[in-house]
Amino acid sequence: MMQPAFPTDATTTLMLDGPAGALEAIVEAPEAPPRPVVAVVCHPLPTDGGTMHNKVVTMAARALRESGIATVRFNFRGTGASSGSFDHGEGEADDLRAVVAWVRQQRPDAQLWLAGFSFGSYITIKCAAELKPGMLISIAPPAAGRNWDFSTLATPDCPWLIIQGDADEIVDPQAVYAWIDSLKQRRQPPELVRMPDTSHFFHRRLIDLRGAIKCGVRNYLPPVIPQATDPA
Numbered sequence: 001m002m003q004p005a006f007p008t009d010a011t012t013t014l015m016l017d018g019p020a021g022a023l024e025a026i027v028e029a030p031e032a033p034p035r036p037v038v039a040v041v042c043h044p045l046p047t048d049g050g051t052m053h054n055k056v057v058t059m060a061a062r063a064l065r066e067s068g069i070a071t072v073r074f075n076f077r078g079t080g081a082s083s084g085s086f087d088h089g090e091g092e093a094d095d096l097r098a099v100v101a102w103v104r105q106q107r108p109d110a111q112l113w114l115a116g117f118s119f120g121s122y123i124t125i126k127c128a129a130e131l132k133p134g135m136l137i138s139i140a141p142p143a144a145g146r147n148w149d150f151s152t153l154a155t156p157d158c159p160w161l162i163i164q165g166d167a168d169e170i171v172d173p174q175a176v177y178a179w180i181d182s183l184k185q186r187r188q189p190p191e192l193v194r195m196p197d198t199s200h201f202f203h204r205r206l207i208d209l210r211g212a213i214k215c216g217v218r219n220y221l222p223p224v225i226p227q228a229t230d231p232a
Contacts, residue, residue, distance in 0.1 A: 021083025
């Protein structure tokens with residue numbers, strides 16, 4: 001399958017060539033003066049109903065677009081119109097690598113940022129040291145999750161924003177905070193945003209999540225892309 005070009009329309013759904021077949025993706029243009037960044041945003045656990053249309057994922061992508069960043073959301077294998085079947089984090093990491101390779105081939109001028117929610121944050125952290133993003137955004141990372149071993153992950157050497165709800169009913173917030181404490185010896189430790197009275201899915205707190213992301217990335221945004229002007 002021939003890979004499509006990176007779209008310039010406001011919102012485009014397309015199929016990318018992935019390691020297990022086609023990967024369904026949505027590319028959305030910035031909603032503010034554009035910056036040379038493309039952010040790939042990963043969704044929560046497919047076996048629990050997670051898709052690229054999850055409300056936390058779509059709000060995270062919206063916050064990034066409002067910061068001038070183009071976003072790519074995609075369905076992991078076996079989800080939505082994506083081919084294949086769930087592969088317990090191994091194949092899903094390969095899916096992310098394939099999407100990133102397409103982004104970098106199509107937009108070599110742009111920084112790559114990675115963002116993920118829950119299982120999606122595990123996948124992005126798992127691949128970050130290898131993929132070397134310009135920034136990593138982790139929302140409710142399942143550091144004390146049932147099957148995801150964070151202790152073996154090589155942490156990235158880039159700006160890293162972690163957002164965690166204090167009332168998360170799926171991931172133990174205290175276990176997440178203990179894991180973050182173990183990362184303080186990194187040359188660039190992650191920046192933690194704790195959100196009080198906030199559940200795993202950010203019920204009634206999505207606007208606050210949007211603000212936390214926009215505030216958290218502000219200092220790392222590259223300059224706006226200069227716009228060409230017509231000759232007089």
